[in-house]
Amino acid sequence: TSITLTRGIVSGFLEKQGKLRWYKSDCLLSAGNSGGTTINAKFELVGIPTETLHDPDTMESLSYIRPVQLIPAEWLKRIKEEAK
DSSP: OOOOOOOOEEEEEETTTEEEEEEEEESSOTTTOOTTEEEEEEEEEEEEEEEEEETTTTEEEEEEEEEESOOHHHHHHHHHHHOO
8 A cells, every 4th residue: 555645725615506515626636546545644535536627728737526515324334444
């Protein structure tokens, strides 16, 4: 097992129908990292990386992270059980 650590700053939020759907971040999200883990400085799970959009003009990237509160309850239960 290998762990990759990158750092990023939450740079915005994407809402749909008045509800938070994604965090926007400048963190490096490489191919294959979708579905991984996003943690805060307290090592708490805060989200799941989902995709990165690249601007071909500026060569900048913006990563999208699904907030943990949108993870289905049954998935969180399974994660907790697996961690024991």
